[in-house]
Amino acid sequence: xxxxxxxxxxxxxxxxxxxxxxxxxxxxxxxxxxxxxxxxxxxxxxxxxxxxxxxxxxxxxxxxxxxxxxxxxxxxxxxxxxxxxxxxxxxxxxxxxxxxxxxxxxxxxxxxxxxxxxxxxxxxxxxxxxxxxxxxxxxxxxxxxxxxxxxxxxxxxxxxxxxxxxxxxxxxxxxxxxxxxxxxxxxxxxxxxxxxxxxxxxxxxxxxxxxxxxxxxxxxxxxxxxxxxxxxxxxxxxxxxxxxxxxxxxxxxxxxxxxxxxxxxxxxxxxxxxxxxxxxxxxxxxxxxxxxxxx
Amino acid sequence: xxxxxxxxxxxxxxxxxxxxxxxxxxxxxxxxxxxxxxxxxxxxxxxxxxxxxxxxxxxxxxxxxxxxxxxxxxxxxxxxxxxxxxxxxxxxxxxxxxxxxxxxxxxxxxxxxxxxxxxxxxxxxxxxxxxxxxxxxxxxxxxxxxxxxxxxxxxxxxxxxxxxxxxxxxxxxxxxxxxxxxxxxxxxxxxxxxxxxxxxxxxxxxxxxxxxxxxxxxxxxxxxxxxxxxxxxxxxxxxxxxxxxxxxxxxxxxxxxxxxxxxxxxxxxxxxxxxxxxxxxxxxxxxxxxxxxxxxxxxxxxx
Numbered sequence: 001x002x003x004x005x006x007x008x009x010x011x012x013x014x015x016x017x018x019x020x021x022x023x024x025x026x027x028x029x030x031x032x033x034x035x036x037x038x039x040x041x042x043x044x045x046x047x048x049x050x051x052x053x054x055x056x057x058x059x060x061x062x063x064x065x066x067x068x069x070x071x072x073x074x075x076x077x078x079x080x081x082x083x084x085x086x087x088x089x090x091x092x093x094x095x096x097x098x099x100x101x102x103x104x105x106x107x108x109x110x111x112x113x114x115x116x117x118x119x120x121x122x123x124x125x126x127x128x129x130x131x132x133x134x135x136x137x138x139x140x141x142x143x144x145x146x147x148x149x150x151x152x153x154x155x156x157x158x159x160x161x162x163x164x165x166x167x168x169x170x171x172x173x174x175x176x177x178x179x180x181x182x183x184x185x186x187x188x189x190x191x192x193x194x195x196x197x198x199x200x201x202x203x204x205x206x207x208x209x210x211x212x213x214x215x216x217x218x219x220x221x222x223x224x225x226x227x228x229x230x231x232x233x234x235x236x237x238x239x240x241x242x243x244x245x246x247x248x249x250x251x252x253x254x255x256x257x258x259x260x261x262x263x264x265x266x267x268x269x270x271x272x273x274x275x276x277x278x279x280x281x282x283x284x285x286x287x288x289x290x291x292x293x294x295x
Numbered sequence: 296x297x298x299x300x301x302x303x304x305x306x307x308x309x310x311x312x313x314x315x316x317x318x319x320x321x322x323x324x325x326x327x328x329x330x331x332x333x334x335x336x337x338x339x340x341x342x343x344x345x346x347x348x349x350x351x352x353x354x355x356x357x358x359x360x361x362x363x364x365x366x367x368x369x370x371x372x373x374x375x376x377x378x379x380x381x382x383x384x385x386x387x388x389x390x391x392x393x394x395x396x397x398x399x400x401x402x403x404x405x406x407x408x409x410x411x412x413x414x415x416x417x418x419x420x421x422x423x424x425x426x427x428x429x430x431x432x433x434x435x436x437x438x439x440x441x442x443x444x445x446x447x448x449x450x451x452x453x454x455x456x457x458x459x460x461x462x463x464x465x466x467x468x469x470x471x472x473x474x475x476x477x478x479x480x481x482x483x484x485x486x487x488x489x490x491x492x493x494x495x496x497x498x499x500x501x502x503x504x505x506x507x508x509x510x511x512x513x514x515x516x517x518x519x520x521x522x523x524x525x526x527x528x529x530x531x532x533x534x535x536x537x538x539x540x541x542x543x544x545x546x547x548x549x550x551x552x553x554x555x556x557x558x559x560x561x562x563x564x565x566x567x568x569x570x571x572x573x574x575x576x577x578x579x580x581x582x583x584x585x586x587x588x589x590x591x592x593x594x595x596x597x598x
Contacts, residue, residue, distance in 0.1 A: 021411035112345030228437025
């Protein structure tokens with residue numbers, strides 16, 4: 001009992017040791033969040049008279065956004081990018097590699113695993129220019145796809161940035177899902193095997209349901225990472241041609257730092273935050289049965 | 296979940312998987328026509344996928360060593376002309392700047408998060424629950440979205456174009472995850488050692504420094520390496536917050552090199568990319584070796 005009371009006391013070192021982290025998190029996260037909520041409703045510009053004397057403009061930015069066709073196409077592109085290159089491509093490829101790795105020869109698994117992980121460890125800017133070169137006229141991807149004279153980043157830009165992002169991100173899913181598969185109890189699979197269930201049936205009915213929480217958390221992390229991705233697309237296309245690859249973070253940057261509309265850029269950032277929050281809520285709801293069972 | 300993305304898992308994965316698939320493999324052989332036939336097919340399919348992943352890396356290496364490299368596959372050559380050109384384009388100082396940004400942000404984030412993680416694991420903290428929820432929420436918050444308010448704040452307090460303040464922002468982006476990771480590591484260390492040290496009359500800081508930190512070294516290294524890799528590749532934050540030409544880090548330097556001359560010089564670009572990638576690749580390899588041992592050590596004291 002005395003021990004318990006001792007622990008309930010606030011020690012001076014507690015505050016002292018929390019202060020640096022608190023200062024960083026408050027100063028560079030919480031204050032900017034609140035500031036963003038204000039700036040998003042102002043006419044702040046990067047240069048010119050309203051750089052200094054900006055004012056609160058109510059819902060003007062929101063109205064502009066609602067009637068901005070580029071914003072809505074940007075929302076659509078963001079969703080395609082997240083779902084296509086993030087959720088579908090990375091999860092499916094990562095799961096396939098994790099499953100193949102369970103049964104492949106050790107040497108094959110180790111070497112393919114290293115190559116896939118290497119693509120993930122490379123700095124994003126390098127991934128960007130590698131795939132830029134790959135999709136140029138005469139580039140390897142153009143040649144292999146039979147369009148050797150086309151610049152694929154002009155003809156199918158969204159597809160190319162999706163492929164590049166899938167190439168870069170698959171390792172993460174592969175690592176997460178391999179770990180998930182290792183935790184599947186052998187007994188469940190063997191029981192189904194004794195009953196004569198085929199591999200695919202066992203995969204669909206036994207293995208995947210068991211690793212469902214891992215799959216959902218993997219998809220949540222991919223979604224949050226992909227939705228705010230900037231470097232890859234900006235370095236490959238700058239959002240072009242004609243805004244065809246301007247996902248929301250890129251559109252935010254273009255509006256804020258190229259068209260100088262810092263206020264409107266912040267409104268776009270806030271919209272993106274809302275979309276991210278909605279998607280997170282969706283995933284967490286999907287996970288609710290597992291969370292309830294755990295508690 | 297998130298911890299499975301740690302570098303250490305890669306090296307650990309192979310041994311575990313190698314022992315784990317044996318019972319399943321021999322079991323499925325019952326249903327198989329020829330023993331090993333399926334393994335061959337599976338290996339072949341995996342190898343084909345691996346080749347597809349390998350191809351872009353092959354281009355990178357061939358282009359870097361071929362003085363006449365184009366966007367297409369270059370013939371194998373062995374010349375350092377491109378590397379010389381990359382250094383002439385400023386690769387050396389840009390990579391030095393990246394070392395500064397990543398180094399400072401890693402030191403700041405690791406020190407700050409270790410202290411906070413320890414307090415949140417061991418001390419009585421008022422409102423600890425809500426604080427932890429906020430930390431987890433910030434882990435998932437894309438920092439890109441806070442760039443404009445941070446930029447505007449930096450304009451007001453005159454912090455723009457400073458490598459130090461830029462690295463503070465880079466470090467801060469890793470702090471929520473680092474706190475969460477280190478708190479979990481410290482949670483797993485038994486309190487016995489600390490209580491023994493306290494009985495012997497050691498001070499708070501001595502207990503942390505002499506007892507706790509050596510025990511959670513693997514966690515501190517994971518956190519530091521992830522922060523370093525994250526800050527090393529950072530592009531948008533230094534692009535916006537520090538535009539003075541002398542401070543350009545590698546990621547921004549490569550971007551400027553792509554867009555500089557109108558015509559992209561693929562050979563020097565590939566060489567620049569390799570120079571910029573090697574430090575993080577080496578760091579990743581060292582950490583994955585080191586940490587797989589570290590994790591088993593952490594498991595040892597847990598049991």
